[in-house]
Structures are given as structure tokens and as C-alpha cells.
Amino acid sequence: MSGPAAAPERLEARTAEIGGGLTIRRALPNRLRRTVGAWCFLDHAGPMDFAAGGGIHVGPHPHIGLQTFTWLIEGEVVHRDSLGNEQTITPGQVNLMTAGGGIAHAEDSAPGAAGRLHAAQLWIALPEAERRRAPAFRNHPHLPRIERGGFSVRVLAGSAFGERSPVEVYSPLVGLDLCASGRAALTLPLEASFEHATLVLSGAVRVGGETLNPGTLLYFGTGREELAVECAAAARLLVIGGAPFGEEILLWWNFVARSPAEIEQATQDWNAGRFGRVAGSPSPSLIAPSAAGLSLRPPHP
Ligand code: MN
Secondary structure, three states: OOOOOOOOEEEEOEEEEEHHHEEEEEEEOEOOEOOEOOEEEEEEEEEEEEOOOOOOEEEEEEEEOEEEEEEEEEOOEEEEEOOOOEEEEOOOOEEEEEOOOOEEEEEEEOOOOOEEEEEEEEEEEOOOOOOOOOOEEEEEOOOOEEEEOOEEEEEEEOEEOOEEOOOOOOOOEEEEEEEEEEEEEEEEEOOOOOEEEEEEEEOOEEEOOEEEOOOEEEEEOOOOOEEEEEEEEEEEEEEEEEOOOOOOOEEEOOEEEOOHHHHHHHHHHHHOOOOOOOOOOOOOOOOOOOOOOOOOOOOOO
């Protein structure tokens, strides 16, 4: 790619309800853009206070063909899966679940207590050579942190400023959390072969000359070598990026596949109980919606 980088695209997140009636902002997939690198899904929940019994309550449900990547900023969420893992994720941690050929899990705020929640959950599409791999789960309590220009930069995935995240991914990508408690400014070096996107999680941030507030994903195409990031007051920004994925994916419900037949098979397998049992969740299991009407082409170009 030569010449000046293209202008960034503003992509509006939509609101969606997840288990337990929790309203979140869904920034990916977007009508105008389905992936940023291998990142194919981005939900932003909170920050919010919730009453006793509230919070996140997503009962047992399956995944195939992706990794779920949970970045917890405030609160506590209990992950339980069909491999037998039970893990409470606390602020500053990433939970990475590699679905591969198939896994089921549930995610619940602690029952009974009032609390607070602020989190992002992203999905990473697995490339063809890895998408049927054995399922796995890992909690990452320690992520590299760099102080730069008033921002505290957490390397959630990939690398930045010479630090590398321990989170295991299967395609070239990056995920960063930038947090400032007041005025801050830095220049973020970018991998020019990556496309990137930024989402403000709290406050207001100027990114690449554009003012960004929560609810808008700002997309930058390949060919950029750096990004100016600044804020005038406390703020938090998520930066994701990666090599353009290059494989056509079909994302349906909690599945990432390549064909409607695969989605239909996964739907039948889940509804017939063939993904294994998730023990201990207080929330009811989800029922996979019918994939019968799924067309041969992905729903969005
Ligand atoms: Mn899930």
C-alpha cells in the first residue's frame, strides 16, 4: 500500500441484550465491517451498578471455531465450562477460552449480591488450520503494563512497546487497553500490515485526530505506522488490530464456521446435548436458534 492512509471509518455500536436481560453495546460484527484482523465480535458491558441478583447471567451455551476473550475492568464473573473449569475472573485479568472444535460454558456474576460490572468480551476467529483444535481455557492474571505519556497501557494480546502478552492466539493480532486518570497523550506505534480499531470504554479520547466517545468504533485500514491518542480527563480506550483475516467466515449465534451445514450440525449437536455438561451455573441453558433459514452466503458482505 502506498500514499496516505485512508480516513478512519466511524462504526456505530448497537445495543443488544444478553442473558439475564443485561443491555450491552455490540461494536462487532457491524453492518459495515465484520472483522478487524481475526477479531470478529466485540461486546462492551457497563460500567454499571447492579442490584442483588443482577449483573451478567449467561447460562450454558456452546461455541465452535473461535476464542472468547474476556477483559474484566470492574466486578467479578464466574466462568464454568464443559472441560470442568471453574474460574472467577477479577479486574485486570483476561479469560481466554479456545473453543476449537467445540466447548460449552456459562458466565455469571456472583449470585445474590449487588455489584458492579465493566467488561469487554471479544471473539477471535480461528484460522482454517486451527479451528478444529482441542478446546482449552486459561485465566491470565498478569498482563504486561507500560506507563507512557500519562496512559497505563496493558498489553492484552500480541505486543506493544516491546512487551508481549502471554495470551495464546493463532493469527497475527494485537489488543491493548489504554487507561488514563487525567490528561494524557501518547503516540502508539502500529504494525502497518494490520488494520486497527479503537473503542472508548469510558470518558472521551481523541484518536488519530477524531474525538471518540463510548458507542462508536473507529476503524483504521492497513498502512498506518502510528496513532496519536490523547485525552483531557480520565478515560479508557480499547485498541484492537490484526492482519486482515482473509478467510470468509460465517458467524451465527455462538458459532464461527465456514458453511451453513456446519452451523446446522453444531446447532443440532448442542440441542441434543453433545457438547458436554457445564456444572454449577445458576442460569438456565440456552437453546440454539434454528439455523434452517441460514443462506449460503454470509448475511453481510
Ligand atoms: Mn460464550
